Amino acid sequence: MKKPGIIIVDDHKLFRSGLKYIIEESNLYQVTAEASNGVEFLDLLKDHVPELVILDINMPVMNGIEAARKALALYPQLSILILSMHSESEYYTTLLEIGVRGFVLKDADNDEFFTAIQKVLRGGTYFSQELLLNIIRQESQANTVKLTRREREVLELLSKGHSNQEISGLLNISQRTVERHRTILLEKTGSRNSVSLIVYAIKNKLI
Numbered sequence: 001m002k003k004p005g006i007i008i009v010d011d012h013k014l015f016r017s018g019l020k021y022i023i024e025e026s027n028l029y030q031v032t033a034e035a036s037n038g039v040e041f042l043d044l045l046k047d048h049v050p051e052l053v054i055l056d057i058n059m060p061v062m063n064g065i066e067a068a069r070k071a072l073a074l075y076p077q078l079s080i081l082i083l084s085m086h087s088e089s090e091y092y093t094t095l096l097e098i099g100v101r102g103f104v105l106k107d108a109d110n111d112e113f114f115t116a117i118q119k120v121l122r123g124g125t126y127f128s129q130e131l132l133l134n135i136i137r138q139e140s141q142a143n144t145v146k147l148t149r150r151e152r153e154v155l156e157l158l159s160k161g162h163s164n165q166e167i168s169g170l171l172n173i174s175q176r177t178v179e180r181h182r183t184i185l186l187e188k189t190g191s192r193n194s195v196s197l198i199v200y201a202i203k204n205k206l207i
Contacts, residue, residue, distance in 0.1 A: 003030045004028075004030070004050075004052060004121055005029070005030055005031075005048070005052075006023060006029050006030065006032065006054060006117075007035065007041065007044060007052075008023075008033075008035075008054050009034070009036075009037075009038070009040075009053060009055045009056060009059070009064070010036070010055075010083065011036045011037055011058075011060055013036070016034050019031075020034070022110060022113070026114065029052075032048060033048060036060075037060055037062055038063060038064065038067025038070070039062045039067075040061075041055070041067050045075065051079065052079045052080075052081060052117065052121055053071070053081070055067065055083065055100075056082075056083045057082060057085075057091055064082065065091055065095060068080055068095060068098050068099075068100055072098055072099050072100075076099070079121065080099075080100040081100070081101060081102045081104060081116055081117065082095060082102065082103045082104070084103050084105055084106065084131060085105070096196045096199060097192055100195065101120045101124075101125050101126070102125050102127060103128055103132075104116040104128050105131060108128060112128065116128075119161040122165075124162050125158070125195050125198065127195075132202070145188050145189055146188075147188070150171075151184060151185055151188075152206070153171060154167060154182060155185055155197070155201055155206060156207050157170060157171070158185075158197065159201060159202070159207050164182070182197075185197055189204075
């Protein structure tokens with residue numbers, strides 16, 4: 001069985017080597033390529049689109065924000081997991097709008113790191129809890145959105161990082177129905193994607 005391929009994009013070679021070792025020691029995934037900046041990463045995508053990209057934010061030549069924007073414009077279904085530092089919270093909103101699938105701190109332990117990879121590869125989302133608190137620390141907005149019971153159930157499961165397929169099984173409804181509920185939730189909240197929907201829901205105490 002073919003292992004999901006991962007591209008690591010980070011400007012520190014030693015960090016990339018450590019990450020590659022951890023990933024390949026798991027025997028679950030394979031690191032198919034590495035890049036030290038956004039330009040190198042975009043060049044790699046011309047020949048190979050991986051199942052997952054692990055992307056740093058601050059890099060020379062082209063940073064992770066611009067690289068993510070350009071990569072997702074070319075490959076909208078590309079799964080990107082952002083490697084983040086506490087001090088980079090100013091970039092989160094922009095990255096959410098671009099469409100990245102998750103954030104994990106660089107000092108996360110191995111269990112959390114692999115949980116993040118698994119969630120994103122299965123079509124879900126992942127937020128380090130510390131990062132999520134940083135994102136929603138702003139003053140909550142007044143909640144005027146009315147949701148049905150089923151919409152709240154779907155939203156709750158999305159917030160836990162479940163994919164549409166997993167939600168379908170958990171609620172015993174079709175994937176098409178799950179996607180319809182997700183689309184309605186996006187419309188009602190004015191969110192651009194599932195990740196920004198979750199942030200909106202937490203800010204407004206919908207979940």
